[in-house]
Amino acid sequence: MSGALWALTEREIKKWYRRRIAIVFTFITPLMWLALFGKSFNLLSLFRAPDDLPPEIVRTVQEVIDSIITRAFGTTDYFTYVATGMFTVFILFTSMFSGMSLIFDRRLGFLNRLLVSPVKRETIYLSRVLATVIRSILQFTGLFIIAIALGINLGPGVGPLHIFLTYLNLALVAYIFSSIFISMMLRVTEHDTAISMANLLNLPLMFASNSIFPEEQMPSWLKTVALLNPISHSNEVVRTLLIRGSLEIPVTSLAYLLGLALVSTVMGLYLSRRYLR
Amino acid sequence: MEKAIVVKNLRKVYEGEVVAVDDVSFEVERGEIFGFLGPNGAGKTTTINILTTLVPPTSGEAYVGDHKVGEEDEEIRRIIGLVPQELTADDELTGWENIYLQGSLYGMSRSEIRSEARELLQMVGLEEAADRLVRTYSGGMRRRLELVMGLIHKPEILFLDEPTLGLDVQTRAHLWDHIRRVRSEYDMTIFMTTHYMDEADKLCDRIAIIDHGRIKAIGTPDELKRMVEGDLVIVRTVDGPPIDVRLDGVPGLKDYTIDGTEIRIRVEEGERATPAIIESLVSRGYQIRSVELVRPSLEQVFLTLTGRSIREEEALDTISYRVMMRRRRG
Incomplete structure (x- = not known):
């Protein structure tokens, strides 16, 4: 039945790329964060050593400031910090609405067409997850190009392998988020439920992570949330690869993400068998 | 293997109060066109939903192609086809893309689907429109596409739920021809529902008249007409x-x-x-x-059996009725 899985995935992808205007709109929110927040809130220009001191002292003070900023953000360029954080947030935004097509299929009767066929209920579910992963990765490519155009500072030694691993990591994150959100939509029949849920969760999930600010500076309760937030762990991986230019991916973050992927798979398969009817 | 469908004392109660199907029993022979005739809300679609494994019955038994509903659903799904009352082809895809998707649900290869679809599209006169988005189709074209999609995997038993709902007289007559042709060419059993008297009369070998979830009479159109x-x-x-x-x-x-x-x-x-x-x-x-x-007409038979006539206005009511049904199910 892999033919059915691919055919159903293909349908989702086709419907997506035919809605060109909607695709343009999906870039607006992350672009705002990148261009407006990431660029205007540039800490490096905020913290400049005063000019009226002797040049030697200016240089020393500037070095101290730089090292403080680097210790907190891993880079002196705040834009790069936000951009690498927004990649995963963008995946979240995309995945949050991945359950919508299921709700519409239920309402329009298309789902019944699938349910009277011998296709496995898990296949219906997995096709949506797979489509979201593909969609997220293609959209991320767009965002990555925009970030480069806006002047993201990739670390020294970032090569094709680093970028490939970034893609793999983001695909994993898309898989986790979409399988969770699609599972939540298996029984929902009203699309406004999905919209309000997404609106309720998106910004808190973003702020309670190290996407725009490192968790070390957070109050302890928020820090706990941030440490449990998969966005933070994905950001760790992305920043290791793209800012530090290192291949030494933090093992705990990777293990955490893989564990979540496993749990969400088991949950999604169980729920789809039970509630897709 | 004698009967295509056997239904015994079938009952469906929604949310403990609405009795949609009430103690219904009937048998459908292989190769016949069997029709459920009744007004909207009579329990026709609910019966189809039970027989096509979409909705479990509250009580009673149903067998489709010798497989028991509720126990051998996967076997049933493999041998049936459904043309639902709603137009459910994806209108953001082309006709061909819809057909391809439908065929692959039944494990057909792309080339199998292509050769099968060509014949069916030709029969219903949709070959030229097959590459267009379904959004651009007329109501009649969409109905014909639904028929092709229901037939692509050559089901043994085809379910047609109000196949000509909302179509003009000429288009309906064409669709009847297609349905008759399908039955003779593919040697298929067809279970259909309708609230059009003429449709039941001209198309069905046998008819069950259903009202308020109960079967009032079963017989050939002539047998029924002889009742009055x-x-x-x-x-x-x-x-x-x-x-x-x-x-x-x-x-x-x-x-x-x-x-x-x-x-x-x-x-x-x-x-x-x-x-x-x-x-x-x-x-x-x-x-x-x-x-x-x-x-003597089925209209009269219906009047005699139920004390009221199936009114055409009810057809206009279908949309709000459908919304109601879906809320009830959801």
Whole structure:
């Protein structure tokens, strides 16, 4: 039945790329964060050593400031910090609405067409997850190009392998988020439920992570949330690869993400068998 | 392997109160076109939903192609096809893309689907539109596409839920031809529902008349029509209820009923009886407004069995009804 899985995935992808205007709109929110927040809130220009001191002292003070900023953000360029954080947030935004097509299929009767066929209920579910992963990765490519155009500072030694691993990591994150959100939509029949849920969760999930600010500076309760937030762990991986230019991916973050992927798979398969009817 | 569908004492109650199907039993022979005739809300779609494994029955048993509903659903799904009442092809895809998707749900390869679809598309006259987005199709074209999608995997048993709902007379007649052709060419059993009398009459080998979730009668169209013997002459007078009507001299008179200013007279032969009826009423001083001669028809059978007629207006009501049904299910 892999033919059915691919055919159903293909349908989702086709419907997506035919809605060109909607695709343009999906870039607006992350672009705002990148261009407006990431660029205007540039800490490096905020913290400049005063000019009226002797040049030697200016240089020393500037070095101290730089090292403080680097210790907190891993880079002196705040834009790069936000951009690498927004990649995963963008995946979240995309995945949050991945359950919508299921709700519409239920309402329009298309789902019944699938349910009277011998296709496995898990296949219906997995096709949506797979489509979201593909969609997220293609959209991320767009965002990555925009970030480069806006002047993201990739670390020294970032090569094709680093970028490939970034893609793999983001695909994993898309898989986790979409399988969770699609599972939540298996029984929902009203699309406004999905919209309000997404609106309720998106910004808190973003702020309670190290996407725009490192968790070390957070109050302890928020820090706990941030440490449990998969966005933070994905950001760790992305920043290791793209800012530090290192291949030494933090093992705990990777293990955490893989564990979540496993749990969400088991949950999604169980729920789809039970509630897709 | 003798019967295509066997249903015994089937019952479906939604949310503990709405009885959609009430103690329904019937059998469908292999190769026949069996029709459920009844108004909206009679329980036709619910029966289809149970037989196609979409909705579990509250009680009773149903077998589709010897497989028991609720226990061997996967086996049933492999041998059935459904053309639902709603137009459910994806309108953001082309006709061909919809057909390809549908075929792959049944494990067909792309080339199998292509060769199968070409024949079907040609039969219903959709080859040229197949590469267009379904959004651009007319209602009749969409119905035909739904039919092709329901047939792509050559099901043993095809379910048609109100196959010509909302179509004009000419398009409906064409669709009937397609359905007849499908049955003879593919040797298929067809279970269909309709609230159009003429559709049931012209298309079905056997009909079950269903109302308020109960089957009122089952038989061939001719058998059912024989239930109401003779013609019906309906006379409407201008004033006053004609209480002391005397129709003794009317040839072939069977019986008559009076309802307000309307007299319904059942006779053997309408043409011969009508002049005598008019004469008898006029001689008693009644002024006649209109005279109507009704031949034995399923409409009449339905009227006799249920005490009301299936009205065309109900078709317009279908949309709000559907919304209601879905809320109930959701």
